[in-house]
Amino acid sequence: MAHESRWKTDCRYFVGDRPCVFRRECEGCPEYSKMGRRVLVLKIGALGDVLRTTPILRALTASEDPVHVTWVVGEGARSLLAGHPRIDRLLVPGFETSERLGAEHFDLVLSLDKDPYPTALATRIPATERRGFGRDPHGSLVPLHASARYAYDLGLSDQTKFFENERTYQDMIFEVAGLDWRHQEYDVPAVADHLESGRAGLRAALGDGPGPVVGFNTGAGDVFANKAWTEDGYVDLAHRLHREGCRVALLGGPGERDLNRAIALRSQGSAVDTGCDHSLPEFAGLVAACDLVVTGDTLGMHLAIAAAVPTVVLFGSTCAPEIELYGRGEKIVTPISCHPCYRRECDISPSCQDLITPQSVHDAVKRGLASVRP
Numbered sequence: 001m002a003h004e005s006r007w008k009t010d011c012r013y014f015v016g017d018r019p020c021v022f023r024r025e026c027e028g029c030p031e032y033s034k035m036g037r038r039v040l041v042l043k044i045g046a047l048g049d050v051l052r053t054t055p056i057l058r059a060l061t062a063s064e065d066p067v068h069v070t071w072v073v074g075e076g077a078r079s080l081l082a083g084h085p086r087i088d089r090l091l092v093p094g095f096e097t098s099e100r101l102g103a104e105h106f107d108l109v110l111s112l113d114k115d116p117y118p119t120a121l122a123t124r125i126p127a128t129e130r131r132g133f134g135r136d137p138h139g140s141l142v143p144l145h146a147s148a149r150y151a152y153d154l155g156l157s158d159q160t161k162f163f164e165n166e167r168t169y170q171d172m173i174f175e176v177a178g179l180d181w182r183h184q185e186y187d188v189p190a191v192a193d194h195l196e197s198g199r200a201g202l203r204a205a206l207g208d209g210p211g212p213v214v215g216f217n218t219g220a221g222d223v224f225a226n227k228a229w230t231e232d233g234y235v236d237l238a239h240r241l242h243r244e245g246c247r248v249a250l251l252g253g254p255g256e257r258d259l260n261r262a263i264a265l266r267s268q269g270s271a272v273d274t275g276c277d278h279s280l281p282e283f284a285g286l287v288a289a290c291d292l293v294v295t296g297d298t299l300g301m302h303l304a305i306a307a308a309v310p311t312v313v314l315f316g317s318t319c320a321p322e323i324e325l326y327g328r329g330e331k332i333v334t335p336i337s338c339h340p341c342y343r344r345e346c347d348i349s350p351s352c353q354d355l356i357t358p359q360s361v362h363d364a365v366k367r368g369l370a371s372v373r374p
Helices: 002-006 047-053 055-060 075-081 095-102 116-124 146-154 158-164 169-177 189-193 195-206 231-243 254-267 280-288 299-306 358-372
Strands: 037-042 067-072 089-091 106-111 127-135 141-143 213-217 247-251 271-273 292-296 311-315 329-333
Touching: 037 116, 047 055, 047 075, 047 169, 047 299, 055 067, 055 169, 067 095, 075 189, 075 280, 089 095, 095 116, 106 116, 116 127, 127 146, 127 169, 141 146, 146 158, 146 169, 189 195, 189 280, 195 247, 195 271, 195 280, 213 231, 213 280, 213 299, 231 247, 231 254, 231 271, 231 358, 247 254, 247 280, 254 271, 280 299, 292 299, 292 358, 299 311, 311 358, 329 358
Parallel strands: 037 067, 037 106, 067 089, 106 127, 213 247, 213 292, 247 271, 292 311, 311 329
Antiparallel strands: 127 141
16 A cells, blocks of 8 residues: 555556656656546547547646546547647557556546447446447447437438538537537647648649649548549649649549549649658648648548638538538538438439539639738
8 A cells, every 4th residue: 555655646647567758756746747537538430520529629628627638549540649739648449448448437438429339438438427429238329418419310310411400510519528619720730740841742742933832632532422523623623723823732642643643634734743642641731731722521621621721622412511611711512402412322414523613613712812812
C-alpha cells in the first residue's frame, strides 16, 4: 500500500510501466495534471466523418475543469489526429484496445458510430454516462440516450433523411453528445501543420506564376454512385478558369491517378496533375494551400473545410443539408428528381452529376474567389 501513495496514477502523464515523459517521480512533481473527467470518444469510421466530428473536442475541453479524452479511431485517420493537443490518448480498434478499455472506467462514453465494433464496445465499457449508439440484448442497434433519438431515426427513415432534415451533421452529433452546438470549427491541427509543405508541393507542380490556385478534388470513393463530378465537366471548367488567369491543380489519391492524368491531358495544360501518391497529411497540406477547392462530398471536401478554404461542393447522390460549410463556399445540388438516393450503383443516363453544368460551377468558383480577394 505504501507504493500506492507514492505514484499518482490519476495524472494524465502517468504511464505505469516506465517513467513518464518528464522522468520525475510523482511526489512533488510540478507537472502533475489530474485527469479530471474521463471521456471516451468512439468515432472510428470514414475519414470524412472523423474530421467533421472533431468540433466536439473544442466543446469537451472548453471548461477550465480538467478533462481527459481518449479517442478510438481507425488506422486510416490516425495520422491526422496523432499529437492532437486536446486528445490525451489515441487508440485504434483491436483486441488489445477492447480489453484495455474494458478494465477502465469513464465518466462519459460517446459512441458516435453505428458499426458493430464501437457500439458493442460502448455498451459494455464501465461508465457513469453513455451517449450515442449501442447494442441491445438482441444485438440490434439502439440509442444509448434520448439525445441520440433523432440521429437514430434519421438513419431508418428515407423520408426524414432525404426530404425533411435540414440539420447539419455537426448540429446532430453535438445533440447526440449532449454538447452545445455553436458552429465550432473542425479541429485538425495536422492540416495547418502541413500547409507549408502543401504550398511547396503546389509550387513544384504549378510554378510561381500569378493567379489564384483552384484545386479540383476529382474523386469521391467507390461506396456510393455519383458522388464525383464528370471528367468532361472538370476539363471544361479547367479551360474556363485557365483563360481567366487561374492555376488549376488536380488533387487525388491512388484511385484518381488515371482520371487526373486524363483531365490533365485533355485540358492541354489548363490543369496540372499534382500526383496521387501523397500521404494523408501531405494531401491535406496540398488542399489547405489552395485558394479554393472544387469537390464532391468526400474526404477532400472535409480537408478543405478543416483548412478554412472556400469550397464549391457538387452534390449528386448524397444530402447537401448535412454538410456545414461555415459560410465559406457554395453547394451545387443536381436538379435530378431522384436526388438524393445513396445508391451504390446507378444506370440512369444522364446521371445526376451529368446535370451539373460547368457554367454553374464556374459562376460559383468566381463568387468564391471574389470573396477572398482583398
